Amino acid sequence: MAKDSPAGVPMTLEPLVTRVLAPNASPYTYTGTQTHIVGIDDVAIIDPGPADAAHHEALMTVIAARPVVAIVITHHHRDHSPGARALKEATGAPIVGAAPFALSDDGPRADDAFDPDYAPDRVMAEGDSVSGTGWTLTAIATPGHTKNHLAFALPETRALFSGDHVMGWSTSVVSPPDGDMTDYMASLEKLIGRDDRVYYPGHGPEIDRPERLVRGMLGHRKQREGQILRLLGEAPRAIPAMVERMYAGLDPRLFGAAERSVLAHLIDLERRGLVAADGEAWRAVAA
Incomplete structure (x- = not known):
């Protein structure tokens, strides 16, 4: 290299x-x-x-x-x-x-x-x-x-x-x-x-x-997806609250990028019928 x-x-x-x-x-x-x-x-x-x-x-x-x-x-x-x-x-x-x-x-x-x-x-x-x-x-x-x-x-x-x-x-x-x-x-x-x-x-x-x-x-992206599903399985959450739990120790300059990444995962999961939006919060969809 x-x-x-x-x-x-x-x-x-x-x-x-x-x-x-x-x-x-x-x-x-x-x-x-x-x-x-x-x-x-x-x-x-x-x-x-x-x-x-x-x-x-x-x-x-x-x-x-x-x-x-x-x-x-x-x-x-x-x-x-x-x-x-x-x-x-x-x-x-x-x-x-x-x-x-x-x-x-x-x-x-x-x-x-x-x-x-x-x-x-x-x-x-x-x-x-x-x-x-x-x-x-x-x-x-x-x-x-x-x-x-x-x-x-x-x-x-x-x-x-x-x-x-x-x-x-x-x-x-x-x-x-x-x-x-x-x-x-x-x-x-x-x-x-x-x-x-x-x-x-x-x-x-x-x-x-x-x-x-x-x-x-x-594998990393699938781990992030799993984190989101576990968090929403506990309770509905807004994206900033998810980022705080998922990205411990993140450089504050990258917080916005992390929020956008979580949003991208949520949109993908919504298409698959696994989550839904309730205003600013997101929730898991029961199987």
Whole structure:
């Protein structure tokens, strides 16, 4: 596992993949957003990050005089896609990947806000590919963190660029209404059926035992689900009261994210007929 480089310093992860960290560290982005440059003779840029001049210059230095085949976007959050516009202007490359998505949210955001100006030249769906000399990136639909989230497989080396669906430092924020726990769990199950050698996430170190991690993430989410059902089996509760019981010692800056995650679980459980809302409180539904 490669150690993190400082922001702006390129790190070669394998001959076809170079990583450059953006200078946007936060409680929700860890050390920052990781942009991946794929290719040798010509390249694709995956998730160019925020609209940050220093990060843009770092990417242009790594690209040098090489042609850029595509600027590839996993999803439309402001820490992933805004840098695409300056790169497109500088290189002439098309912006491809996740579909644009407009949303009126129903509560406070617990992660980076949407990029309202994201406008891809080509929307990619499951199985769509973009390719260059000696490399191919194939879209894998992985909704959950956002409705439009895509991962990208590099079959030449059995690598997967997992965006924010699977990260190397934390579980993903799933914040309704754009985040969907039902979709997120299904997308994790989908990845277990693949034979990827390594994941390169949008945040945190690369993941060299991906199936083991994904199974652990599924188990973690099912444990959270079990906690919710046990708490509501005792008495109806509002979400803040559940978070206080479920997340002892949580960094107060992450309390909002935990509330959104619990809400996502409750919506999933409601669809399955296991819980119901009574005003601000939730209750278990008798079998």
